[in-house]
Amino acid sequence: MERGRIILKSPRFDLTLQRLAHQLIETYGQFENTCLIGIQPRGVELSDRIYTLITEIIPGHQAKYGKLDITFYRDDFRLRKALKANDTEMDFVVDDQRVVLIDDVLYTGRTIQAALTALNYFGRPKNVELLVLIDRRFKREIPIRADYIGTSVDAVDEAHVVVDWDLNPLKNEVRLFKKKIEG
Amino acid sequence: MGSEAKFSTKHLLGIKYISTADIELIFHTADEFKEVINRPIKRVPTLRDITVANIFFENSTRTRISFELAEKRLSADVVNFSASSSSVSKGETLLDTVNNILSMKVDMVVIRHPAAGVPVYLSTRVNANIINAGDGTHEHPTQALLDAYSMIEKLGNLRGKKIVIVGDILHSRVALSNIFCLKKLGAKVRVCGPPTLIPKFIESLGVEVSFDVEASLKWCDAANVLRIQLERQEIPYLPSLREYAQYFGINAAMLERVDRPILILHPGPINRGVELSSDAADSKQSIILQQVENGVAIRMAVLYLLANRN
Numbered sequence: 001m002e003r004g005r006i007i008l009k010s011p012r013f014d015l016t017l018q019r020l021a022h023q024l025i026e027t028y029g030q031f032e033n034t035c036l037i038g039i040q041p042r043g044v045e046l047s048d049r050i051y052t053l054i055t056e057i058i059p060g061h062q063a064k065y066g067k068l069d070i071t072f073y074r075d076d077f078r079l080r081k082a083l084k085a086n087d088t089e090m091d092f093v094v095d096d097q098r099v100v101l102i103d104d105v106l107y108t109g110r111t112i113q114a115a116l117t118a119l120n121y122f123g124r125p126k127n128v129e130l131l132v133l134i135d136r137r138f139k140r141e142i143p144i145r146a147d148y149i150g151t152s153v154d155a156v157d158e159a160h161v162v163v164d165w166d167l168n169p170l171k172n173e174v175r176l177f178k179k180k181i182e183g
Numbered sequence: 184m185g186s187e188a189k190f191s192t193k194h195l196l197g198i199k200y201i202s203t204a205d206i207e208l209i210f211h212t213a214d215e216f217k218e219v220i221n222r223p224i225k226r227v228p229t230l231r232d233i234t235v236a237n238i239f240f241e242n243s244t245r246t247r248i249s250f251e252l253a254e255k256r257l258s259a260d261v262v263n264f265s266a267s268s269s270s271v272s273k274g275e276t277l278l279d280t281v282n283n284i285l286s287m288k289v290d291m292v293v294i295r296h297p298a299a300g301v302p303v304y305l306s307t308r309v310n311a312n313i314i315n316a317g318d319g320t321h322e323h324p325t326q327a328l329l330d331a332y333s334m335i336e337k338l339g340n341l342r343g344k345k346i347v348i349v350g351d352i353l354h355s356r357v358a359l360s361n362i363f364c365l366k367k368l369g370a371k372v373r374v375c376g377p378p379t380l381i382p383k384f385i386e387s388l389g390v391e392v393s394f395d396v397e398a399s400l401k402w403c404d405a406a407n408v409l410r411i412q413l414e415r416q417e418i419p420y421l422p423s424l425r426e427y428a429q430y431f432g433i434n435a436a437m438l439e440r441v442d443r444p445i446l447i448l449h450p451g452p453i454n455r456g457v458e459l460s461s462d463a464a465d466s467k468q469s470i471i472l473q474q475v476e477n478g479v480a481i482r483m484a485v486l487y488l489l490a491n492r493n
Binding site for chain 2: 073
């Protein structure tokens, strides 16, 4: 089976996470009226780590942290089979809050569109920014861009990017496959 | 992106026709919808291009409202139809009625009918997802699902748990669906009621039979108490309701004599003072109102899982 080309691994992987956390701190300071929201399921792997890093650097920060499942907000419900839903953990409303959406890979932009739709059902945020680990450029189907980017990848349409999270942070890596592997 | 939800059938005609994996998928999905309906804004746009017809040939308050709320919270378009105010009274056949509704571009049909087998019949003749909301004395699958879901919420898991169904088993579609559902989830099931209201050969479904309510309460982890369905009894099966209440009615004193707390469920509507006394129905052990809340989440899950299998 194809192993895929490694495009991000330790120690750069960890440095990238550190940089993203510091960039958020630069913008949000103590994170007053700020919600960090990981998109289920794979964005949460990233948001958990970013949130932990921020907490290590600023122990008393005021960020609210939520996990958002977008299954019920997708625009392709009629076009594909139903998807299994994941947990949503949002014990706050986002009225007048600064929101940072966090996902692992930004590709067509459809997931983020669904996440923005979902956010509407939790109130009216003051503003929304997007943080992604991988930005796959040139295949956007919707005018959406990320504000904080781990690394950018230019790959052909059939290619597939996988972020492999490991309990051992030294083993985290991002791999690029020539085509999507089922399952 | 989540993994694909593998639901085995296009229709929900009865618990008999779905697998244990289907039931578990419904429960998993209901967990997520329960979170949705407890939010400040209790709505998702998932079924925004789907039209659902609620066709009720028999009276219902709770089930119809529960389905309607579930549909509306999923942003589906809803049309309601009840037989009493329709052309059925002018002699239209069932199939004509349903086909007329479907030609107005309806995607899903929730049907309740006094005759057993109507949902199955429709599912073979019309092009829409059929959800059985109760057919005669046959099945009432969403009720059984929400009953089991409510029990799991309190008991953790039903494998090996003891559940007794008390009351009019003969006329109850809730009893039959409950038996199928609880057995599929690995529970031990006992039915309890007057001998005239226990169907012959019910043991063949793998359930025990008892005529002693108090002993059954002492045996069980949860008791699902059913209503005596006088409207379905063409001949008298009981000398009187008073006698039924005397021998099979459950009250708080009886619950206190059980040495551990057991759950009391009731699919509603309750005949207070007949199958359940007020002090038992309103006791801490009763999860009747949680059942109603869970009903909306379960029906949202069923609608969601069936809606895009066209």
